[in-house]
Amino acid sequence: MLDVRRMQVLRAVVTSGSVTAAAAHLGYTPSAVSQQVAALEKEAGVELLERFGRGVRPTAAGRLLTEHAALIGRQVAEAEAALADLRAGRTGRIVLRYFATAGADLVAPTLARFRAGHPDVRVELRLVDQADAASPDGEEPDVTLAVLPRDAPAPAPGSRLVHLRDDPYRAVLPKGHPLAARRTVDLADLAAEPWVGSERPGPCLDAVLGACAAAGFTPGFAVECEEYATAQGFVAAGLGISLIPLMGLGSRHPDVVVRRTRGPEPVRTIQAVVRESSYALPAVRALLTALQEV
Known part of the structure; x- marks a missing residue:
């Protein structure tokens, strides 16, 4: 040679x-x-x-x-x-995995902000199921958006967690419901209601069940659909009430009302799972900053 x-x-x-x-x-x-x-x-x-x-x-x-x-x-x-x-950080390629409800409210405005300052950095988006967002799947994204508790350990060796935002749940009630006149609903007041499940098993459902347990009850699910828009349809039809995260309420059904909750307020925490090797790159840190600012 x-x-x-x-x-x-x-x-x-x-x-x-x-x-x-x-x-x-x-x-x-x-x-x-x-x-x-x-x-x-x-x-x-x-x-x-x-x-x-x-x-x-x-x-x-x-x-x-x-x-x-x-x-x-x-x-x-x-x-x-x-x-x-x-x-x-002037050039490069970043692979970002995200789940559906983070798209419109978080990912889209983040990319607009990021590209204004980094026009030559290519961001590749990969949509994944929220339940699998933090699970390794053979791919090696630089950043993965996931719902994980604030105190959760990094889900994979060689990665770190960066907190982005807390996404509170709102009570979704049919129009004409006795509690619809309130601006804020106590979670305990929903204990006897039939519930429309909007979450599949995982960290999002854990946040809902944990808040209900703190309020002293376990919700009785009359309908389970695991999809926010469909859950609103079931609520509008009078089949029950539901809790849906604020980021999942971008399109609201005309026959439901949305109210704040308290006692406690259920919250899911949106975090970024970042590869340590990628975190060293200025462009990746700039993208994380944009995510936090949005």
Whole structure:
């Protein structure tokens, strides 16, 4: 295999026309330059230089390797420039996994803000199911949005959690419900109601059940649908009440009312799971900042 460093020494000799001039340019001794060229000739199995007057000139093989050395030099310079841009956060590629209800309220405005300051950084979006958002699946995203408790450990080795926002649940009631006249509903007042389940098993449902347990009851689910828009439809039809996170209420059914809850207020915590190697990149940290600001 040809030694790239020795090819660059050969290029310096050919460019300057003499071993002595190349040595002065490279900061080597003439003897060291001659040794590097001799070693390269041994690797190539052919002479690369021939004497010409008081200097040297390349053989056909020497010209060939000199041309490739120049090409390699340009590629290395381009790689160094690209690496500098990546380290500075000017370019790069970020893979972001997100779940559906984070799309409109969180991801979309974040990308608009981020691209304004980082137009040459490509963000690839991958939609995943909330229940699987923090689970490894063979892919290696840089950032994954997930619902995880504030005190949760990082879900995978080599990752960290960055808190983004708390997403409170709202009581969704059919119009005409006795509690609809209140601005805020005590969670305990919903204990005897039939419930429309809007969450599948996982951290979101855990947040709802944990708040209900703190209020002294376990909700009785009359209908389970695991989808926010459908849950609103069941509530509007009078089949029960529901708790839906604020980020899941972007499109509201005309026949329901939405009220704050208390005693306690159920909250799901949105966190970013970030690969440690990615967190070192300025562009990734800038994206996390944009997520927190939004």
